[in-house]
Amino acid sequence: MxxxxxxxxxxxxxxxxxxxxxxxxxxxxxxxxxxxxxxxxxxxxxxxxxxxxxxxxxxxxxxxxxxxxxxxxxxxxxxxxxxxxxxxxxxxxxxxxxxxxxxxxxxxxxxxxxxxxxxxxxxxxxxxxxxxxxxxxxxxxxxxxxxxxFQLDEAQRGFSFRFDGPLDMRMGESEVTAADLVNEWSEPDLMKIFFELGEEKASRKIAAWIIQERSKTPFETTLQLADGLEKLLGRRGRTHPATKVFQALRMTVNDELGELRRFLNSAAxxxxxxxxxxxxxxxxxxxxxxxxxFRHASKVEIDQPEWPAARPNPDLRYRLITxxxxxxxxxxxxxxxxxxxxxxxxxxxxxxxxxx
Ligand SMILES: C[S@@+](CC[C@H](N)C(=O)[O-])C[C@H]1O[C@@H](n2cnc3c(N)ncnc32)[C@H](O)[C@@H]1O
The missing domain is CATH 3.40.50.150 (Vaccinia Virus protein VP39)
Structure with missing residues (x-):
């Protein structure tokens, strides 16, 4: 076939x-x-x-x-x-x-x-x-x-700037949506997530623009944000200018790094x-x-400059496979x-x- x-x-x-x-x-x-x-x-x-x-x-x-x-x-x-x-x-x-x-x-x-x-x-x-x-x-x-x-391609989930849908981005039953963040968070907080989670160079400009825009009309839909960002930043090659902002919002709404850290603490x-x-x-x-x-939990010994000698690692749990x-x-x-x-x-x- x-x-x-x-x-x-x-x-x-x-x-x-x-x-x-x-x-x-x-x-x-x-x-x-x-x-x-x-x-x-x-x-x-x-x-x-x-x-x-x-x-x-x-x-x-x-x-x-x-x-x-x-x-x-x-x-x-x-x-x-x-x-x-x-x-x-x-x-x-x-x-x-x-x-x-x-x-x-x-x-x-x-x-x-x-x-x-x-x-x-x-x-x-x-x-x-x-x-x-x-x-x-x-x-x-x-x-x-x-x-x-599937989540990306479902307009109603609000993850993608390719479709119009509510600015939601919740994977499960989180308390906040992406719209809550862009409509309620302070300018420095928005700038921080765009910079740290999105590695967005224009994070300052974007955060300032969001504060200005939302005072006129609150953000409700994916395309409202994505099209506005495209006008603000212009087209950047093959990557949509909203990519990094959407990524940062999604990671924040779902506390993705926090989830990972908490899991790693108890996985062994x-x-x-x-x-x-x-x-x-x-x-x-x-x-x-x-x-x-993984590196820390697979070290047999740990050392610090002020210690006279290396000590056994109390957190040793694993052997590195990769x-x-x-x-x-x-x-x-x-x-x-x-x-x-x-x-x-x-x-x-x-x-x-x-x-x-
Ligand atoms: C990349 S997909 C997994 C695809 C899957 N491995 C497959 O082969 O079809 C990630 C999935 O993880 C779920 N997910 C993400 N973070 C999660 C978390 N902290 N707890 C439980 N599920 C989570 C998402 O809802 C999504 O369905």
Missing amino acids: NTLHVPALPDFWWPRSFNTWPLPTLGEPEVGNSTLLMEGIPLEGGMPFYHESILLDKVLEYLAPAEGKIFADGTLGGGGHTEALLEKGSCVKGVDRDADARKYASERLSRFGHRFEAVAGRFSEMSRLSEEGKWGQLDGILLDLGVSS DLLKPGGRLAIITFHSLEDRIVKQA RKGVAPDGAEIKHNPRSRSSRLRVVEKILPTSSS
Whole structure:
């Protein structure tokens, strides 16, 4: 059967400074017969496309799923990574804060019966979810951070500047929306998130413009903000001028860095000795948080200039499996441009020693 590869939409690339890859070109789709396949899911008469899983082969290589093993996928999304773990005979607890994702994945994965369970919640509260669900110690945990293509492509969710929708951006049941932030936050606070989370050079100008505009009309829709930013900043090559502002707002609304930090503090206790933790990041700040947490928790000894000698690291929990972040290869980037800035890092829980 011929296959029609649908290229992912190229609007939501991270700022160029976040990666070193050249911009991919989107090839013409290969047109086959009338059946459309994406991740093996027929779009006609089957389930609609949700999200293309990133670094899938690498995730399988490092997590080594097999019959009798139990995993938690903290970012279930469309269930692509989870499906691959289930196909190898494992059991998976799939956590997502987004009800649409859980509904979609539950349907997609229903054929695996009791081996799959969709769990409502945030991955930062995985310890509680595990206790309540009596998961026991896990063979592996996966996080694939960020938004799914489905979330981006649903106008009503308000994540994308490509469609008009409410300026919302909540993945789950957060208290605040993106509209709340742009209409209520102070100029310095807005400037700070645009600069720090978006690496937006024009953050000062943008924050000042927002304060001025919202005094006339509050911001309510995605295009109101995106079109205004385009007028303010002009077109910047192939990247939409609203990209970095939308990214910063989304990360703030969903407290994405806070979620990651809280998860990292408790993740080791969820794993069996020998169990692995794999995290895919899409943003330089996320990658730095993961890299530093993994490095610290895998140092046998720590030292400080004022100490007479190095001391055993009381936080030692892991062995590093990947020394550098694993990036997608050129073929994956060409096929799925959204994978471009992804990096995978993996650690393995070590046996507790008497000193740790
Ligand atoms: C990139 S998608 C995951 C795609 C998935 N790996 C696949 O192959 O289909 C990220 C998903 O994680 C969810 N998510 C993001 N942050 C979360 C958090 N802190 N807790 C729970 N789910 C979260 C989002 O709602 C989204 O559905």
